[in-house]
Amino acid sequence: MNNLKSRLAKEKRFRLYGVASITLALFLLSLLFVSIFSQGYTAFQETKIQLNINFSEEILDPNKTKDWEIIKKSNFSLLVKNSVNELFPNVSGRSNKRKLKKIISSSAEYQLRDYVKNNINTIGKSKKIWVLADDDVDMLIKGHINRILPEDERRIDNEELKWIEFLESKNLIDKFFNKTFFTSGDSSESEQSGILGAFIGSLFALSITLILSFPIGIATAIYMEEFAPKNNKLIDFVEVNINNLAAVPSIIFGLLGLAIFLNFFELPRSAPLVGGMVLSLMTLPTIIISSRVSLKSVPPSIKEGALGVGASKIQAVFHHVVPVAMPGILTGTIIGMARALGESAPLLVIGMVAFIVDIPQSVTDPATALPIQIYLWSDTPERGFVERTSAAIMVLLVFLIFMNSLAVYLRKKFEKDIG
Amino acid sequence: MNNDDLIKETEFQINNSETVGNIHVEDPRIIVKNINVRYGEKLAINNVSIDIGKNEVLAMIGPSGCGKSTFLRCLNRMNDTIESCVVDGELYLDNENILDEKTDVVPLRAKVGMVFQKPNPFPKSIYENVAYGPKIHGLAKNKIELDEIVFNSLEKAGLFNEVKDRLDAPGTSLSGGQQQRLCIARTIAVSPEVILMDEPCSALDPIATAKVEELIYELKENFTIVIVTHAMQQAARVSQRTAYFHLGNLVEVGPTQKIFTTPQHKLTESYITGRFG
Ligand SMILES: Nc1ncnc2c1ncn2[C@@H]1O[C@H](COP(=O)(O)OP(=O)(O)O)[C@@H](O)[C@H]1O
């Protein structure tokens, strides 16, 4: 009687511990998400100012050539300056006018340049165009700079504040969805910086990793599990080494990549190609080990059945064993890839940490990767980069969640296919 | 006789092993000559010789661990898959020594099919299970021929009516007895000459067992069948000849009737009367 009571109490206690630890884990996880999200959600908006731009023929094309090659050399910055001055006719003096123009992001002139390139006929006309505001203005509009603070404690002085409030009163300043963040590379100006460069860099590196490590990993696992002689010293040695490699700190793989791929084979520095190769060194052991486990778990009776109707060993393995093991193999691969996505140390070593403005066009172009971009931005004190750091973390998490859901989906699909 | 005596006698008999009864048949399909099988150091089959006739059902009985499965697996070289297993001796199928290194096991295993102890359908559809063998051996030129082979095999295995509406369902969704008959259909789909069955009913309930036994009885019209069983009634019901194995020796072989009514060898008698299990 007593016995039963104490056993039940024990079970109840055990369940309680389990629930408590899961609750704690969920609490910490949601804390993480809440803090990242609350820091970062404003990064998905950007502040723009509407300017009435006069695409004056005098400035752009005084000789009426209509030739882009000539027009593109014009002073587009002047267009911005004229337009701002027109908006605030009372501002006088060179230094004040320069300060006034500073509320507009320096990207405005490039935006106008692109606009003229695509609409040559707009020369000689006027047009209302939304251009990016400077990052300090952006911060003020998003409420990260407190307007009530004494002037010397905020980055926007009273005069600038007056201008911005004037723009607000005329509805000439507003927040938009932050397209810049998703369509541009890194920049020294936070309002012009984006995640796309790092995202593409990661995508390229991961593609290389997948292309290299998936076939090699599976082939190795299949050979070792199904074809290699058992109780062979060499095979045992290889197996021990693969298991060891899985535990080697990733920075060592980076150093290996530096020594072999860069210094010996002289492959390009900072390139996703080399990054992917280094990451595949790291993911290979994971893929091999998880593939072997899932091959091993296929009941041998299935293979025997195939051999029994006269299938060759290769047929038995590839027609029957591998398909059954596939869900497990894919899960292992995607877990390995997800780890590679979050990895930064080996990429630092091979130089994928440079400040790169251009979006990489191929796997040999210099690039960074998502976790490195996060690291770089987090190292920058400006408020505009703080929110972008959080936003980049969100992008990385979404990418990870996507990959893991893909793993679940593929596993379900394969399991259904084989019944 | 008490147990100790029995064991002593067993050892004596085994060291002087000579099979009792006539191991030869008039029209043999398989001739086994002096087969020895070792797992590493351990001798599992000791100098066994026997003929297996055309269109007969040969039952192999004996206490567990006596080497019935090992012997059966020699007949289609399934023992090749076990690394430590070494087979020597001669084994003729249609005048070809199949133990020869040069013999290709792929056509051999199509000729000598195998049904396993536990039903092991492929984790694919019922149709695919049966179609797999013909496909890899190129037995059908097109889908129509393949359909015909599959339907015929299912028919012969007595399964067609039960599964004709759900050929796309996974083979593993069938009941145990149906799965075993599916495995038999899979085996006969490649038109073997010999079918080996290793305790095909040991995982089945009595009703499913009865169905499979009935099927074996019908199959003997077209195939040579070697069946391992530990159920003596089953051997008595389905087979014409019975071979009794003991500790790797073929102790006695003879017409089933005779083995069960008037066994010649003491060990056979002890087994029949239930003294070892
Ligand atoms: N894969 C194997 N490795 C080593 N020994 C084995 C193996 N398979 C069977 N044996 C041994 O060979 C003997 C005969 O086994 P088996 O043929 O399976 O007997 P049965 O089918 O009559 O029960 C047994 O002693 C068993 O332990």
Ligand SMILES: [Mg+2]
């Ligand atoms: Mg057995």
